[in-house]
Amino acid sequence: MITPEPVFSTRWRPLAFISTQLVAALLLLSFASDAGREIWRSIDRSVFFTLNGSLFHNEPWAHFWAWMNTREVDALSAVVMLLFLIFPGLGGLRRHQLQAAFTGFLLLMLLMLPMRELLSEYAHSAGLSGPSPSLQLQPAYLFGEHLPEIPAKDSASTSFPGDHASVLLVWVGFLLFIRRSPATFCAAGLGIFLMLPRLFGGAHWFTDAAVGGMCLALTTLAWAWATPVAGWLNRWLLMGLTPLYRLAGRIPLLGRLPFFNPGR
Incomplete structure (x- = not known):
């Protein structure tokens, strides 16, 4: 039986952990201070008027980004993210790492929840x-006004921090931590691309992703990069889910997937 390679750090790296938390804190402080927030808001306005403004005079372009902001595409994006974790090579993972990596990503999402609430x-x-x-x-191109036939998200009453961006950044950071390869760099590019729809539609400020999303991603990933804690929790979670994986692997056709046959 092949022993899965760890997908999280196996040792304490206090300097890296403290440095990562410090970067996240300084990033948040730069947005919380009056002077820093004015700089960030200037960037926010420039990004919004550049991206959202490009929708006014190009109907196919507007239709594309409207569809990219629908729940259907959000669901498809989630499926694509999971595919990188359950197929070997697609996300740079080896076959015997898949179950640990998939479970590890679920664990990171659970770890991020209380941090998200605190932030x-x-x-x-x-x-x-x-x-x-x-x-x-103003002016703002609202999908609901110009393209009412497309159920696109184009606003939010409370947009900070960017949940969409934080999940994507954790996903990208997790894959890059496990292995740096052409596949994971492609995943990084895909992650950045999937953050753009909310910026084009105006449902999020740039800082919702660059500050809020990045702060959440850094504080979450620090537990994967610089401590063995996530590794311990992941082993326990994997032990609990292994019977479920084995049961799912008995389903015809589904059981043929490499995810359910890590030792082959």
């Missing part, structure tokens, strides 16, 4: 969170 509460109390740019800046 959201802080942002609300500090006045950092508010309506999306499509509700505050």
Whole structure:
């Protein structure tokens, strides 16, 4: 039986852990301070008017980004992300790493939830969170007004931090941590691309992703990069899910997938 290679750090790296948390804190502080926030908001406005403004005079372009902001495409994006974790080579993973990697990504999502709630509460109390740019800046191309036939997301009453971006950044960081390869660099490019729809539609500010999403990703990934804690938790979670994986592997056709046959 092949012993799965670890997908998380197996040792304590206190300097790396502290440095990562410090970078996240400084990034958030740069947005929380009055001077820093004005700089970030200037960038936000430039990004919004450049991306959202490009939709006004190009109907096919507007249709494309409208569809990219639908729940159907969000679901498809989630499926694509999971494919990188359950097929060997697609995300640079080896066959016997797939179950540990898939379970590990689920674990990171669970670890990020309380951090997301803490950041959201802080942002609300500090006045950092508010309506999306499509509700505050003019002119704004709203999919609901120009393309009502497409059920596209184009606004949010509270947009910080960017949940969509934080999940994508954790996914990219996780794959790059496990292995740096052409496949994982392609995944990084895909992750950046999948963050763009919310920026084009104006449902998120650039800082929702660059500050909020990045802070969440860094604090979450620090447990994978610089401590063995995530590795310990992942082994326990994998032990609990292994019977379920074995049961699913008995389903005809599904059981032929490499995910359910790591030793072959």
